[in-house]
Amino acid sequence: MKFPPWTSVSEAADLLKAGEVVAIPTETVYGLAGNAYNPEALAKIFAAKERPTFDPLIVHIADIAELENVARDIPDAAYRLAEAFWPGPMTMILPKKDCIPDLCTSALPSVAVRFPSHPVAQAIIKESGLPLAAPSANLFKHVSPTTAEHVAAQLADRIAGIVDGGPCSVGVESSIISLVGAPTVLRPGAITPEMFASVVGPVAIKESSSKPGQAMEAPGQCDTHYKPSVPLYFGTVPTNYKLPEHTVRIAFGQQAGPIPATVSLSETGDMTEATANLYAFMHDLDTPDYDLILVDPIPNTGVGMALNDRLKRASIKALP
Numbered sequence: 001m002k003f004p005p006w007t008s009v010s011e012a013a014d015l016l017k018a019g020e021v022v023a024i025p026t027e028t029v030y031g032l033a034g035n036a037y038n039p040e041a042l043a044k045i046f047a048a049k050e051r052p053t054f055d056p057l058i059v060h061i062a063d064i065a066e067l068e069n070v071a072r073d074i075p076d077a078a079y080r081l082a083e084a085f086w087p088g089p090m091t092m093i094l095p096k097k098d099c100i101p102d103l104c105t106s107a108l109p110s111v112a113v114r115f116p117s118h119p120v121a122q123a124i125i126k127e128s129g130l131p132l133a134a135p136s137a138n139l140f141k142h143v144s145p146t147t148a149e150h151v152a153a154q155l156a157d158r159i160a161g162i163v164d165g166g167p168c169s170v171g172v173e174s175s176i177i178s179l180v181g182a183p184t185v186l187r188p189g190a191i192t193p194e195m196f197a198s199v200v201g202p203v204a205i206k207e208s209s210s211k212p213g214q215a216m217e218a219p220g221q222c223d224t225h226y227k228p229s230v231p232l233y234f235g236t237v238p239t240n241y242k243l244p245e246h247t248v249r250i251a252f253g254q255q256a257g258p259i260p261a262t263v264s265l266s267e268t269g270d271m272t273e274a275t276a277n278l279y280a281f282m283h284d285l286d287t288p289d290y291d292l293i294l295v296d297p298i299p300n301t302g303v304g305m306a307l308n309d310r311l312k313r314a315s316i317k318a319l320p
């Protein structure tokens, strides 16, 4: 691997204006950013990640007023949500403007938009003067990066720059709410359905629609992310089950487990701390030294819903 292309904010802005792709920090996970108006830059994002073009990208802005540059027919509910949760870990799906290329939205008539709170992300968006399409800065189907080192390990040879903004404070991808039709949560995250409901009234929650081994019904429903190479099991291990010799355990709170905790998401059972730690632990423990990663059960409330969602996707269905 070559030396990672560490980049300053102003160099990153120049590279983005020149149609290059650059990894940038956000409060959720690191993003691989490119000019959302430029199909060639978008193509570079898909190529670097080996991401299929049926999986659409989120467009990042740095001011609520910029929403009108990328979306149209914006309902009042979108502005109320923006006032409540932006800048922050919320993505809204809205009808797209023609200036957003089909490649960005996988030919959907809608666009995903987010205004991140990370000051470095905001500085890069502002200095480039562009809306930035940015999926997570990892190879397709790999764990999302929550540090610049995670990005470098996967993408250093493939991208023009990496801006180091420290570890991500949220640590899990944004909550996605569609406002095309009745408000519907498409992906759980740090903004919970209850928080959405407090602003726009009742929200629907879309259940995962993927059927293993089958094509998805529509773009934007890709459901096979987040699988570490070492089998990860999320669930309760039956007593008497013989674990492989090199098993490690990611604990949560003070639960008893079949083996001592290797690392703890949060010793006090704090869900926010646990979320910020999860992907880093998945990166660290995903080495050939281990045969199995166990993860303790986590309450399915608040941001715990996002943790359960990601861990269920990462988990093998049955113990080996």
Ligand code: AMP
Pocket: 055, 056, 057, 058, 093, 105, 108, 110, 111, 112, 134, 135, 136, 173, 176, 186, 219, 220, 221, 222
């Ligand atoms: P990420 O890989 O974290 O950047 O997540 C991007 C995800 O946002 C996609 O995989 C889709 O699930 C979702 N998404 C983006 N654009 C749309 C859209 N127009 N409609 C529905 N979902 C979308």
Ligand code: MG
Pocket: 135, 136, 144, 225
């Ligand atoms: Mg991703």
